[in-house]
Amino acid sequence: MEYINIALTKGRLAVKTFELFERIGITFEDYNPGSRKLIFTSKEHKIRAVFVKAGDVPIYVEKGAADIGVAGKDAIMEAESNLYEIMDLGFGKCKFSVAALKDYEFKAGRKMRVATKYPRVAKNYFKQKGEPIEIIKLSGSVELAPLMGLSDVIVDIVESGKTLKENGLVVIEDICDISARLIINKVSFKTKSEKVERIILDLKGLIGGKEVS
Ligand code: PRP
Numbered sequence: 460m461e462y463i464n465i466a467l468t469k470g471r472l473a474v475k476t477f478e479l480f481e482r483i484g485i486t487f488e489d490y491n492p493g494s495r496k497l498i499f500t501s502k503e504h505k506i507r508a509v510f511v512k513a514g515d516v517p518i519y520v521e522k523g524a525a526d527i528g529v530a531g532k533d534a535i536m537e538a539e540s541n542l543y544e545i546m547d548l549g550f551g552k553c554k555f556s557v558a559a560l561k562d563y564e565f566k567a568g569r570k571m572r573v574a575t576k577y578p579r580v581a582k583n584y585f586k587q588k589g590e591p592i593e594i595i596k597l598s599g600s601v602e603l604a605p606l607m608g609l610s611d612v613i614v615d616i617v618e619s620g621k622t623l624k625e626n627g628l629v630v631i632e633d634i635c636d637i638s639a640r641l642i643i644n645k646v647s648f649k650t651k652s653e654k655v656e657r658i659i660l661d662l663k664g665l666i667g668g669k670e671v672s
Pocket of ligand 1: 598599600601602615616617618619620621622623
């Protein structure tokens with residue numbers, strides 16, 4: 460029987476995902492949270508779990524390198540990949556927000572500069588609001604951009620709000636809620652359907668099968 464590949468991300472999402480799989484009877488014998496390995500196997504169920512960067516999970520699934528993925532809604536929105544988003548797994552909760560310095564006031568007459576690790580999310584959000592912007596794509600430490608005069612606002616993930624607070628920024632608008640989602644490759648959904656469907660049904664049975672948005 461063919462193996463099923465699941466792409467996920469190291470760290471908290473992986474720990475939560477492995478917990479879920481354990482509860483539906485799937486354990487990866489060679490997994491331990493301290494390991495530097497990137498592939499773990501359940502020989503019994505013929506399932507492999509592979510660790511990829513958070514933003515890369517959707518592309519692994521879209522291209523079929525992985526049949527299933529566990530990805531943050533943030534990564535899914537940014538990737539705009541062609542795949543099925545099956546269910547909300549209920550963990551990894553945070554939100555996308557627009558934030559700025561406390562005393563920030565936008566001066567009309569030029570485009571607002573938006574620093575972000577998520578250029579598509581930011582572009583789509585302001586486009587839908589009809590506001591022209593200039594995107595400044597950064598790789599991290601986005602909160603610095605308004606402090607250093609690089610941007611007017613940021614679009615970023617807010618979880619506890621600690622990073623914003625400690626850098627003197629405040630949320631000016633919320634964009635949407637984020638959580639971990641189960642995503643499936645469109646071809647695998649058909650060709651490996653029995654096994655993939657079993658996993659989906661078991662997970663839905665376990666956590667109530669929340670509708671995704
Ligand atoms: C993320 C995000 C914020 C922070 C939000 O950054 O981009 O900076 O976490 O979390 P909080 O609201 O709980 O403070 P990450 O830790 O991924 O680091 P990075 O900025 O280097 O990408």
